[in-house]
Amino acid sequence: xxxxxxxxxxxxxxxxxxxxxxxxxxxxxxxxxxxxxxxxxxxxxxxxxxxxxxxxxxxxxxxxxxxxxxxxxxxxxxxxxxxxxxxxxxxxxxxxxxxxxxxxxxxxxxxxxxxxxxxxxxxxxxxxxxxxxxxxxxxxxxxxxxxxxxxxxxxxxxxxxxxxxxxxxxxxxxxxxxxxxxxxxxxxxxxxxxxxxxxxxxxxxxxxxxxxxxxxxxxxxxxxxxxxxxxxxxxxxxxxxxxxx
Numbered sequence: 001x002x003x004x005x006x007x008x009x010x011x012x013x014x015x016x017x018x019x020x021x022x023x024x025x026x027x028x029x030x031x032x033x034x035x036x037x038x039x040x041x042x043x044x045x046x047x048x049x050x051x052x053x054x055x056x057x058x059x060x061x062x063x064x065x066x067x068x069x070x071x072x073x074x075x076x077x078x079x080x081x082x083x084x085x086x087x088x089x090x091x092x093x094x095x096x097x098x099x100x101x102x103x104x105x106x107x108x109x110x111x112x113x114x115x116x117x118x119x120x121x122x123x124x125x126x127x128x129x130x131x132x133x134x135x136x137x138x139x140x141x142x143x144x145x146x147x148x149x150x151x152x153x154x155x156x157x158x159x160x161x162x163x164x165x166x167x168x169x170x171x172x173x174x175x176x177x178x179x180x181x182x183x184x185x186x187x188x189x190x191x192x193x194x195x196x197x198x199x200x201x202x203x204x205x206x207x208x209x210x211x212x213x214x215x216x217x218x219x220x221x222x223x224x225x226x227x228x229x230x231x232x233x234x235x236x237x238x239x240x241x242x243x244x245x
Contacts, residue, residue, distance in 0.1 A: 065110040067105075068112075071097065074117075080154070081115050112180075113151075114131075114152075117154050118167070141177075145179035146181075149183070151206065159213070163196070168198075182206065185206050186204065210222060
């Protein structure tokens with residue numbers, strides 16, 4: 001009886017691997033809420049996949065051409081991510097926290113935007129290691145070749161003038177190494193009173209630096225101008241035309 005049960009289980013596993021996942025029977029109990037996460041976005045498609053120790057996850061397949069991901073502590077970075085989404089409209093999906101996804105979830109997007117808060121918790125790390133959840137596959141470290149990536153980040157020029165928006169520079173370096181085409185640079189026109197920043201490379205900021213603490217009145221305009229710039233650099237004309245039809 002034991003051998004027969006093991007054999008039947010093995011055959012069932014083989015059938016699933018060959019024929020794909022099957023719908024659960026009506027008598028099956030639904031998965032618990034703790035074993036599922038859903039990325040909710042208008043017009044976004046969803047797919048099911050196995051993850052880690054057999055957990056069933058619901059992930060986005062990229063209904064909109066632009067994906068927005070962020071890490072946040074007090075919620076300010078999330079607020080900016082939502083503002084960027086509003087500016088993009090249907091061209092961008094609903095912003096998602098970076099610790100709820102992994103590298104494979106980027107495949108369905110034409111372009112990606114990443115946002116980081118101002119604080120650094122460890123050297124060369126951003127916001128409590130949240131971005132470690134999107135490390136590339138071991139055998140595919142150039143997994144973002146062909147994708148355009150832009151970075152935004154928050155900083156406080158008065159409190160941290162020596163490492164203002166360093167996280168923007170760190171993320172830029174990270175995604176550059178993964179083969180992404182980095183866009184979204186912003187001219188350094190003396191708009192910030194800082195001594196240095198890792199986000200400054202060759203005289204320009206490699207992403208959008210924002211200071212909600214000291215220049216909140218400028219942030220809305222800065223975000224709107226940056227999104228207009230990204231719409232051109234992301235080459236979204238065809239996607240915009242398709243959405244308009």
